[in-house]
Each structure stands twice: as structure tokens, then as C-alpha cells.
Amino acid sequence: MAKVTFEKDLCKGCGLCIAACPKKILSLSTDEINQKGHHPAQIDDQSKCIACAFCATMCPDCVITVEK
Amino acid sequence: MMVFEKPKALTNAPLHYCPGCTHGIIHRLVAEAIDSLDIAGRTIGVASVGCSVFAYNYFNCDMVQAAHGRAPAVATGVKRADPSKIVFTYQGDGDLASIGTAETVHSAARGENITIIFVNNAIYGMTGGQMAPTSLPGQVTQTSPYGRDVNTVGYPVRICELLATLDGTGYVERVAVNNVKNVRNAKRAIEKAFRNQVEGKGFSLIEVLSTCPTNWGKTPEGALEWLDQNMIPYYPLGVYKDKFSEEAAK
Numbered sequence: 001m002a003k004v005t006f007e008k009d010l011c012k013g014c015g016l017c018i019a020a021c022p023k024k025i026l027s028l029s030t031d032e033i034n035q036k037g038h039h040p041a042q043i044d045d046q047s048k049c050i051a052c053a054f055c056a057t058m059c060p061d062c063v064i065t066v067e068k
Numbered sequence: 069m070m071v072f073e074k075p076k077a078l079t080n081a082p083l084h085y086c087p088g089c090t091h092g093i094i095h096r097l098v099a100e101a102i103d104s105l106d107i108a109g110r111t112i113g114v115a116s117v118g119c120s121v122f123a124y125n126y127f128n129c130d131m132v133q134a135a136h137g138r139a140p141a142v143a144t145g146v147k148r149a150d151p152s153k154i155v156f157t158y159q160g161d162g163d164l165a166s167i168g169t170a171e172t173v174h175s176a177a178r179g180e181n182i183t184i185i186f187v188n189n190a191i192y193g194m195t196g197g198q199m200a201p202t203s204l205p206g207q208v209t210q211t212s213p214y215g216r217d218v219n220t221v222g223y224p225v226r227i228c229e230l231l232a233t234l235d236g237t238g239y240v241e242r243v244a245v246n247n248v249k250n251v252r253n254a255k256r257a258i259e260k261a262f263r264n265q266v267e268g269k270g271f272s273l274i275e276v277l278s279t280c281p282t283n284w285g286k287t288p289e290g291a292l293e294w295l296d297q298n299m300i301p302y303y304p305l306g307v308y309k310d311k312f313s314e315e316a317a318k
Contacts, residue, residue: 002071010082012086012087012088013087014088014281014288015088015287016088016289019292036082038087053072054248056072057248057252058247059092060085060090060096061092062074064072065070065072065073065074066071066073067069068069068071
């Protein structure tokens with residue numbers, strides 16, 4: 001089972017992970033603000049994740065950890 | 069099973085770069101190369117002046133801060149003082165391709181056994197988006213508001229092509245980090261540049277085309293697209309010289 005975790009307080013909300021995700025299951029939170037004052041990225045549907053790690057590959061801030 | 073995690077050669081300090089700046093990706097690729105060759109304990113990095121000036125806070129190895137543009141000269145000294153160390157520089161285009169051109173060209177001409185990571189984003193980032201030697205013809209910057217006019221300020225410097233003509237240069241490749249495929253290719257190239265040094269082969273330089281969303285005036289995603297459509301045609305990707313593989317093939 002694929003598992004993606006975000007270290008939310010490191011996220012700057014740039015959205016590069018969202019653009020890279022082939023399953024389109026990532027989004028920026030609309031109701032949460034992190035320590036830096038950004039809307040952090042989050043995963044909407046963990047069950048659709050294929051653990052390709054494209055999101056983590058494009059993340060400039062090492063926010064994302066991918067397990068399978 | 070872990071598919072992807074932060075490399076051990078990066079510290080836990082949060083990066084100061086702007087949202088969407090691909091410096092962070094390139095830092096990670098360098099750290100992954102250090103991890104995969106297991107050389108963190110004997111690696112010494114040389115940080116430049118520019119946005120990447122704080123690189124010494126982010127890499128989990130010994131670091132030196134060089135004067136503006138002088139990183140290859142400092143790296144030469146460190147490497148010659150203790151050849152058992154793995155020495156790399158991490159420099160932007162404002163550092164390596166303008167004030168530090170002499171140090172870059174001559175360290176390549178001498179064939180120093182060092183690794184240079186050259187981050188080219190076609191603009192001066194830290195000082196607020198002025199025209200760099202690598203800014204594209206017609207590119208609008210703070211100091212070229214009508215676009216770079218090559219009749220008055222000349223043409224961009226293509227470092228890879230320039231260095232490939234020198235006999236001292238060993239391995240020169242240009243890569244980009246604008247999509248997953250290119251990031252993976254960049255990872256391979258950076259690892260090879262470090263491996264060349266571990267094997268004592270000689271001078272390696274990897275030019276990485278990078279973005280500056282803030283000073284280009286683009287969204288992070290729009291900046292990746294701008295890089296793809298404007299920078300890659302002017303700075304074609306690929307291996308410009310690989311003396312070591314050619315020698316091995318003979």
C-alpha cells in the first residue's frame with residue numbers, strides 16, 4: 001500500500017508536486033496555514049497513489065516522503 | 069519499503085529559497101550523489117555568493133565560503149592540500165559565469181580534479197533580478213526593461229560549449245530540472261561528476277538549467293514552462309565533453 005507523507009511546516013505551497021502527480025490526487029489545503037504562512041500541499045485520496053514519487057522528485061523542499 | 073526520503077547529506081535546516089525555486093531540487097540531487105557514493109565524511113563543499121550563499125547551512129559535510137566567483141580557486145587549494153578529500157563547488161551563473169569566469173576557465177584548463185555544480189537561471193536572483201551574462205537575448209530583467217539588446221550588452225555566455233574546447237576539461241554536461249525525466253537525468257549526471265573525482269579522473273562540470281520564478285515574474289509551474297520553451301533552445305542539453313569515457317573506449 002502506497003503511503004505519502006508531507007512535512008507540512010516545510011511546504012511553501014509552490015504546487016510543483018500537484019503539477020507532477022499523474023493521478024491528480026494532490027492539492028493545496030484551503031483551510032490550513034502552516035508555520036511559514038503558506039497553504040501546504042496535501043494528498044486527497046491515498047488509495048489512488050501509485051508510489052511513483054514524481055511529487056517528491058519535483059519538490060524543492062524535501063517535504064514529501066513516499067513509502068510502498 | 070521506502071521509495072523516497074530526504075537524503076542524509078542534507079541538514080534539517082529549512083531552505084531559504086523562494087517557493088518553487090529549483091535550487092532545492094539541485095541541492096537534493098547533490099546530496100543524493102554524496103549519499104550514494106558514501107563520501108559525506110570526506111567531502112568538502114565550497115559555497116558561492118548569490119542565492120546559494122547559504123549552501124553551507126544545508127549540506128551535511130564540511131563547507132567553505134569563497135569570495136564572489138572564487139570558488140574554483142578555493143576548491144583548487146583545498147583539493148591540492150588534501151587530495152583524499154572530495155571537493156565540489158556549488159555556484160550560480162552570476163558567480164561562475166561573470167565575476168568568476170577567470171577562475172572557472174583556468175581551473176578547467178589546469179584540469180583540477182574537482183566537481184563544479186553550475187546553476188544557471190539566466191538572471192541575478194539574490195540582488196533582485198538584474199541581467200546576468202547568461203540572460204537570453206530579448207529577456208526582460210530589472211536592468212534590461214526593454215529586453216536584452218545584444219548590440220549594446222553582447223551575447224549570453226555558453227559555459228559548457230566554452231569549456232568543452234579546453235584540453236584540461238574532463239566531463240562537461242548540461243542538464244535541466246524542469247520535469248521528472250530531466251531531474252532523473254540530472255541526478256545521473258551529478259553522480260557521474262562526483263564519481264569521476266572519486267576515481268581521480270579530473271575536472272567535471274555540470275551545468276543545471278534552473279528557474280527563478282520570483283525574478284522572472286512567473287508562477288512556479290509557469291517558470292518550468294518558460295525554462296522549457298526559452299532556455300533549453302538557447303542552451304541545448306547534453307554531454308559536451310566526456311574525455312574519460314573516450315579514453316576508456318580507446
